[in-house]
Amino acid sequence: MSSQQVIVIGAGIVGICIALSLRKRDRDVLLIDRLPPASETSYGNAGVICNSGIHPLADPELLSQAPKLLANLDPRFLLNYSDLPWLATWLMRFARNCNRTTFEQCTSQVATLTADALPRHLNLMKQAGALDLLNDTGWLKLFRSTSRLSSSRKLLSDYQHFGVTCEVLDGTEVRDLEPDLGIDYAGGWWLKNTPSVLDPGLLCQNYFDLLISQGGHFEQCEIESIEPVDNNWRISAKDSVLNATKIVLAMGAWSNHLLKPLGVRLPFALERGYHMMFAYPEGKQLNRSVVDIELGYVITPMRDGLRTTTGSNLVAREVPPKDRQLQTLLPHIRETFPLGRPLLEKPWMGRRASTPDSQPLIGPIRRHPGLYVATGHCHLGLTLGPITGELIADEICGQPNSLCKPFYPDRNSSTMHMP
Numbered sequence: 001m002s003s004q005q006v007i008v009i010g011a012g013i014v015g016i017c018i019a020l021s022l023r024k025r026d027r028d029v030l031l032i033d034r035l036p037p038a039s040e041t042s043y044g045n046a047g048v049i050c051n052s053g054i055h056p057l058a059d060p061e062l063l064s065q066a067p068k069l070l071a072n073l074d075p076r077f078l079l080n081y082s083d084l085p086w087l088a089t090w091l092m093r094f095a096r097n098c099n100r101t102t103f104e105q106c107t108s109q110v111a112t113l114t115a116d117a118l119p120r121h122l123n124l125m126k127q128a129g130a131l132d133l134l135n136d137t138g139w140l141k142l143f144r145s146t147s148r149l150s151s152s153r154k155l156l157s158d159y160q161h162f163g164v165t166c167e168v169l170d171g172t173e174v175r176d177l178e179p180d181l182g183i184d185y186a187g188g189w190w191l192k193n194t195p196s197v198l199d200p201g202l203l204c205q206n207y208f209d210l211l212i213s214q215g216g217h218f219e220q221c222e223i224e225s226i227e228p229v230d231n232n233w234r235i236s237a238k239d240s241v242l243n244a245t246k247i248v249l250a251m252g253a254w255s256n257h258l259l260k261p262l263g264v265r266l267p268f269a270l271e272r273g274y275h276m277m278f279a280y281p282e283g284k285q286l287n288r289s290v291v292d293i294e295l296g297y298v299i300t301p302m303r304d305g306l307r308t309t310t311g312s313n314l315v316a317r318e319v320p321p322k323d324r325q326l327q328t329l330l331p332h333i334r335e336t337f338p339l340g341r342p343l344l345e346k347p348w349m350g351r352r353a354s355t356p357d358s359q360p361l362i363g364p365i366r367r368h369p370g371l372y373v374a375t376g377h378c379h380l381g382l383t384l385g386p387i388t389g390e391l392i393a394d395e396i397c398g399q400p401n402s403l404c405k406p407f408y409p410d411r412n413s414s415t416m417h418m419p
């Protein structure tokens with residue numbers, strides 16, 4: 001049985017960044033994952049460092065679209081009906097958050113995190129020698145209809161307020177920027193300072209290598225349980241037991257598994273998303289990541305090809321992947337940009353841990369001293385990894401940052417229930 005100062009469970013972007021921030025503060029840290037680093041959600045996302053992603057999903061505008069969404073008639077969203085008994089509470093909380101006051105409050109809270117996301121990534125990329133993975137040509141939001149373009153306009157004032165650089169383009173200007181798009185869009189928003197990365201999995205691997213070079217440790221094993229014993233934490237895997245004074249659960253969508261026996265349940269559902277990789281079509285070029293706002297898919301130019309990702313497939317538990325969402329979207333994706341041959345035999349699937357208020361869960365579980373969580377990053381885990389690392393490390397080192405408070409897992413009774 002060995003003893004560590006801090007053990008971080010989960011080596012996705014969030015866990016790796018937490019371990020890096022702890023090493024920066026000279027803490028002895030062991031990172032654990034059942035798989036090699038960044039093998040799950042952090043591997044296959046759309047790669048956008050989405051510092052412009054300030055708006056929560058729970059948007060008052062969505063309420064009028066609810067019938068279509070819940071009937072699975074909107075390709076941005078696919079609800080797993082057999083999970084409804086488990087999802088009902090989450091959906092009701094989500095609906096309750098679809099009001100102007102909560103929307104504005106959540107926007108300004110997340111903006112405090114996204115504001116620093118890019119400088120922190122750039123700093124890590126520099127240290128990790130990963131700057132060549134950055135594509136800094138911005139992010140392009142594409143609107144098919146003028147009605148959607150004008151109904152979305154009110155979000156622009158938030159961009160202005162929170163310092164997000166956005167240039168509004170008409171259809172011609174969109175085409176000038178991306179001449180090889182397959183259809184004419186009504187217009188677009190060019191988020192000039194929102195970059196993407198050419199390989200999110202490799203970026204995480206580079207951050208992980210940096211961690212090891214800075215004295216961090218890694219062990220590959222599946223943790224089966226955690227329990228408080230004599231002011232310490234006992235962490236049990238199949239063939240080993242470890243001790244730590246403090247532990248952080250950064251297990252993304254799996255974070256509740258170890259919390260259940262402690263009487264803690266974090267309020268997130270699984271928003272699954274799919275990706276498919278395609279070769280670049282000959283003679284065509286996509287210069288930047290683009291998102292089709294009406295249909296919710298993203299196409300990102302990556303090192304090894306074009307990556308297309310879907311919106312949400314909401315589930316409560318592990319059920320087989322539903323290819324339907326991607327299959328429905330593919331003809332539209334091909335309209336947006338002519339894809340080359342598929343590079344994967346079947347779509348990749350990832351799981352976003354999504355809270356009903358789109359706010360991550362970062363901080364201590366106060367009724368269990370020494371236990372911290374960092375999950376619930378919804379669509380922004382890649383973006384918020386480095387700032388999350390800093391906030392958790394500050395908490396662990398006894399110097400909590402006031403920025404973290406709004407994201408505490410027990411921030412209000414409606415976001416956490418303990419049976």
Ligand SMILES: Cc1cc2nc3c(=O)[nH]c(=O)nc-3n(C[C@H](O)[C@H](O)[C@H](O)COP(=O)(O)OP(=O)(O)OC[C@H]3O[C@@H](n4cnc5c(N)ncnc54)[C@H](O)[C@@H]3O)c2cc1C
Pocket residue numbers: 009010011012013014015032033034035037038039040041042043044045046047048049050221222223224250251252253254271272273274275309310349350351352353374375376377378379380381382383384
């Ligand atoms: C299709 C899609 C597109 C996305 N696009 C973007 C984007 O463009 N920008 C952005 O910012 N975010 C994006 N996201 C979200 C982002 O990918 C996630 O928020 C982020 O990867 C979450 O990171 P994580 O470290 O919390 O979780 P993960 O990367 O899932 O890591 C959790 C780790 O915990 C480990 N684990 C689980 N259980 C155990 C156990 N018992 N013992 C040991 N280890 C365990 C797992 O093996 C895993 O490695 C996207 C997500 C999806 C699905």
